[in-house]
Amino acid sequence: MYAHVVRGERFVFPDLRDLLAKANEAKSGDALAGLAARSERERVAAKLALADVPLGDIADTPLIDDDVTRLLAAGHDRGAFAPLRSLTVGGFREFLLDHRTDGAALAGLHRAITPEVAAAVAKLMGNKELVYVAAKIRVVTRCRNTLGERGVFGVRVQPNHPTDDVGGILLAAIDGLCYGCGDAVIGVNPATESVDTVAAVLRALDRLIDVTGAPTQHCVLSHVTTQLAALERGAPVDLLFQSVAGTEAANRSFGVTPAMLKEGLERVRESHRGRAVSWVGDQVTYFETGQGSALSADAHGGIDQLTLEARAQGVARAFDPFLVNSVVGFIGPEYLADERQIVRAGLEDHFVGKLLGLPIGVDVCYTNHADADQNSADNLLLLLAAAGCNYVMGVPCADDVMLNYQSTSYHDAATVRELFGLHPAPEFAAWLEARGVFRAGRLAPAAARPALLAHLSALGG
Incomplete structure (x- = not known):
């Protein structure tokens, strides 16, 4: 369970799947599926709670048991991920935005980053930040x-x-x-x-x-x-x-x-x-x-x-x-x-x-x-x-x-x-x-x- 208080109101998110959904920017599809935050205040609370989640917790918590999850797990470079495990999502965001973190450094982490980790940190990024970090990376x-x-x-x-x-x-x-x-x-x-x-x-x-x-x-x-x-x-x-x-x-x-x-x-x-x-x-x-x-x-x-x-x-x-x-x-x-x-x-x-x-x-x-x-x-x-x-x-x-x-x-x-x-x-x-x-x-x-x-x-x- 995850929780965060915003202006005296306590918001509770029962599991990681719910937290990730509520922290997402507004999308009509998430609302249609009944997954979206019910208010901007709840969205902010979810983002703040997500920022404190260690990346290791995300990597260790399957959101669904299916062949996609198993395929993703088989391709995960756990050795390269080890130095990132204790970083929080918020800390990972700061690492990505740091001007000293260049494309070469990020290229060595591609197989270490799970899709769920990538999605989690994207939820904490502004549009300009999404552009800035992506521009560092070239994939040939x-x-x-x-x-x-x-x-x-x-x-x-x-x-x-x-x-x-x-x-x-x-x-x-x-x-x-x-x-x-x-x-x-x-x-x-x-x-x-x-x-x-x-x-x-x-x-x-x-x-x-x-x-x-x-x-x-x-x-x-x-x-x-x-x-x-x-x-x-x-x-x-x-x-x-x-x-x-x-x-x-x-x-x-x-x-x-x-x-x-x-x-x-x-x-x-x-x-x-x-x-x-x-x-x-x-x-x-x-x-x-x-x-x-x-x-x-x-x-x-x-x-x-x-x-x-x-x-x-x-x-x-x-x-x-x-x-x-x-x-x-x-x-x-x-x-x-x-x-x-x-x-x-x-x-x-x-x-x-x-x-x-x-x-x-x-x-x-x-x-x-x-x-x-x-x-x-x-x-x-x-x-x-x-x-x-x-x-x-x-x-x-x-x-x-x-x-x-x-x-x-x-x-x-x-x-x-x-x-x-x-x-x-x-x-x-x-x-x-x-x-x-x-x-x-x-x-x-x-x-x-x-x-x-x-x-x-x-x-x-």
Whole structure:
């Protein structure tokens, strides 16, 4: 039991799960689940009580008994955690904010920090502090190129099409390349789970990369079993994708288990060894997370959204990902009601990912029935760029015509790079210069566009 007195009123929190939930910033999803603090005074009391909890108590207290908890426990570096055990959550916050604690020091603690510890300290951070600490940490990964180095701001080209028309997908993808986007991945969300369709899109994206010579990777974001079925039919799989959540029950609702992910990782790595591609690394998985997914599946187990997001990221960490991203406003206002909550969740998710050592990106997005707009997205995009986010989405005109939500555009990414002096992945940047799309590290005038658009005929688009 935990308790704290605020202005003469005593608040009691029966267990760690309740304390973590009550200490969370206001989220409509936590309120919907009946987990949120009932007043700001109770929220403050919970934060003050949480600040005094030793990290060892959090690491030793499973919030739920399931296969996610067991997976996270198996990956915990207890030796590296030992010096942190006696620190309180408040003390850990001070350690992270200390200017003497740099990225190298934090890199050595990635496997020592459990998801629940990362979530706990995030609850005590202000938005500026989430940005400041995350900006210290760089997480570098390698597949066909190198992503995550300091000064690199990657972009996923997301050329979705409502009927999975290959020509439309290729046109939107090449448009993104013309803006210097696509170094993170050219990733398509298919409209259907057809193996034939997924295989056709994978082959088309592979041809695009081959014909243009772009040093990047492709992915079709269907279910892991659909991608593996396409692989069995000879389709090339660069990155194996799956959405994951923070409880066994929520992952079961997605139709996925840790064993399936382990098998998929091994099969894709094996397939890479048989392909004539210049791989620069063997990180071959891509995971998406997002606050509210477990609640939407009625599988939250009484745990708050932020803590579940951290656990979902812990699942992703177990499979050596090349990319991870939080789709921060995609589920809707039932879980993140407005701009304030979406911005807060995006900064939390990015901060937690960096602490856990993940190559974390964010889909800065919102649905049309949320109390948010493109200015909201701009605000979060700029904050994440300052925080050293690995990558964001590039969607034609920021409007995804297949998923029916709003995100960030190719133009947005180009503007952020120029504003902050950021660049694409190094191999991709060299290719952009060679193609005339970039000149001296900056986006060239639109005259470069026809040269890439000419490739459509060779691709059959």
